[in-house]
Amino acid sequence: MSRFASGVVVLSVGEPHVHAMTANAFGSVSLDPPLVQCCVAHTAVMHDSLTRSRSFGVSILGAGQEPLARYFADKSRPLGLPQFDGISWTPGPLTGAPLLPGALAWLECKLVESYVAGDHSLFLGEVLASATGDGEGALLFYAGRFERTQAS
Numbered sequence: 001m002s003r004f005a006s007g008v009v010v011l012s013v014g015e016p017h018v019h020a021m022t023a024n025a026f027g028s029v030s031l032d033p034p035l036v037q038c039c040v041a042h043t044a045v046m047h048d049s050l051t052r053s054r055s056f057g058v059s060i061l062g063a064g065q066e067p068l069a070r071y072f073a074d075k076s077r078p079l080g081l082p083q084f085d086g087i088s089w090t091p092g093p094l095t096g097a098p099l100l101p102g103a104l105a106w107l108e109c110k111l112v113e114s115y116v117a118g119d120h121s122l123f124l125g126e127v128l129a130s131a132t133g134d135g136e137g138a139l140l141f142y143a144g145r146f147e148r149t150q151a152s
Contacts, residue, residue, distance in 0.1 A: 005142040008065075010072050010103075011038055011046060012057040014096030018081045019049040022073040024141045025120070026058070034127035036109060039120045045079060050111065050123055057097025058107040063137030063148035065102060070146075094128050104135045 012020040025039035036058065040047045050056055061069055068087070077083050089098040092108040099106045109125030137150045 002143050005140050005147070008061045008069050008139045008141050008146070009038075010059045010061065010068060010100055011040075011050070012059070012098040013046070013049040013053040014055070014057070014091060014098065017049040017053045018084075018098070019045050019079065020072050020083065020098060021046040022069045029124065034130075035112070036107065036125050036127060038123050038125070039117065040123060041120050043119075047121060051114065051121075053095075054111045055095040055097065055128075056109050056111065056123075056125060057092045057095055057099050058109065059100040059103040060105040060107075061100075061139040062102060062104045062133070062135030063139050063150065064135070065100070065139055066146045066148075068100060069139060092129070101133075102135065103133050104138060105130065105132045 006024040008024050009026045010020050011023050023038055027037055029035040029037050084098060088101050092099050095108045107127050108129045109127055111123055112126045113124040115122045137148050140147045
């Protein structure tokens with residue numbers, strides 16, 4: 001699967017289970033109703049946070065946001081709200097989930113279903129709100145490395 005290029009997002013959950021993580025197992029499922037999916041390992045802190053919160057935010061990262069992707073993938077970062085110390089963010093108006101400025105787009109989602117899928121769970125979210133940013137290039141993950149696209 002390392003040969004499949006994927007976008008990079010930061011999934012986030014608001015109070016009282018604040019947490020965020022970098023993910024590339026994310027995608028659109030349906031336009032009507034608007035549904036997205038994300039896959040999270042059973043052992044990840046996000047798995048419990050998302051399950052308990054029942055809502056989540058998504059920041060779709062732009063080409064210049066690799067440092068944020070690396071930070072939210074680092075298992076040694078603090079947990080809970082302290083992981084956002086020094087990081088600019090805005091609480092989503094519907095979910096309170098932290099949304100990162102400079103992203104290509106943001107989603108706020110309500111968890112509608114989850115499915116056990118091997119050592120991960122597939123979470124299905126209904127998009128409650130969305131917005132687009134001003135970025136032109138996307139951050140991708142391919143062959144174990146971050147890559148960037150540029151708009152033509």
